[in-house]
Amino acid sequence: NAGVTQTPKFRVLKTGQSMTLLCAQDMNHEYMYWYRQDPGMGLRLIHYSVGEGTTAKGEVPDGYNVSRLKKQNFLLGLESAAPSQTSVYFCASSRTGGHQPQHFGDGTRLSIL
Amino acid sequence: QQQVKQSPQSLIVQKGGIPIINCAYENTAFDYFPWYQQFPGKGPALLIAIRPDVSEKKEGRFTISFNKSAKQFSLHIMDSQPGDSATYFCAAKARYGGSQGNLIFGKGTKLSVKP
Numbered sequence: 001n002a003g004v005t006q007t008p009k010f011r012v013l014k015t016g017q018s019m020t021l022l023c024a025q026d027m028n029h030e031y032m033y034w035y036r037q038d039p040g041m042g043l044r045l046i047h048y049s050v051g052e053g054t055t056a057k058g059e060v061p062d063g064y065n066v067s068r069l070k071k072q073n074f075l076l077g078l079e080s081a082a083p084s085q086t087s088v089y090f091c092a093s094s095r096t097g098g099h100q101p102q103h104f105g106d107g108t109r110l111s112i113l
Numbered sequence: 114q115q116q117v118k119q120s121p122q123s124l125i126v127q128k129g130g131i132p133i134i135n136c137a138y139e140n141t142a143f144d145y146f147p148w149y150q151q152f153p154g155k156g157p158a159l160l161i162a163i164r165p166d167v168s169e170k171k172e173g174r175f176t177i178s179f180n181k182s183a184k185q186f187s188l189h190i191m192d193s194q195p196g197d198s199a200t201y202f203c204a205a206k207a208r209y210g211g212s213q214g215n216l217i218f219g220k221g222t223k224l225s226v227k228p
Contacts, residue, residue, distance in 0.1 A: 004156070033215075040122070042202060042220040043157070058215065090156050097214055099145045099164070099206065104156030 006105035013081045013112050021076040023091030031094045032074040036087040081112045119219025134188045134222045136203035143205040151200045193226045
């Protein structure tokens with residue numbers, strides 16, 4: 001029972017490079033989320049999806065793009081990485097958007113040099 | 114604009130002590146208040162949650178106290194153990210749909226329980 005799986009776990013990029021973070025969930029959840037976690041800042045929502053083929057902006061969407069072509073996958077892209085995007089990125093999913101618990105992956109630690 | 118204020122930022126207690134973590138909110142549309150627990154190198158996991166129609170909820174050694182008039186809620190950990198050492202996040206969610214219905218997290222409290 002994998003739950004939410006994030007790949008890769010660690011990555012170092014140079015400024016200006018691009019990359020895609022992958023999130024996969026095996027719980028048949030409708031909603032998926034991407035957060036970033038920075039020291040002393042808590043968790044901030046980047047983008048989210050309420051179902052296959054849908055995406056929406058969260059609190060801090062600038063510099064990121066997302067896609068949800070399949071219900072079980074939610075991709076986060078950085079087109080031109082900047083040092084300010086150095087962070088730990090967490091993906092989460094929930095059965096619905098109501099008062100349902102969000103299930104988190106174990107994160108991707110991303111460093112931009 | 115920080116909608117959920119959490120304190121303290123860090124907390125050290127002895128084994129068996131009762132750490133208390135406090136959160137305050139401003140948006141009266143919030144109607145769901147979960148607490149998440151995060152261990153190093155792991156993602157957050159739901160610990161316990163409360164709705165504003167009750168003033169207290171207990172699950173094992175964890176208790177949420179809720180004060181609707183003061184717009185405050187707190188987490189108490191009874192008989193704390195070294196295994197409770199983690200970062201705790203309070204959160205709040207509005208009843209609306211769309212972006213207003215997303216979880217808003219506090220900045221977290223790093224708890225250390227000494228043996």
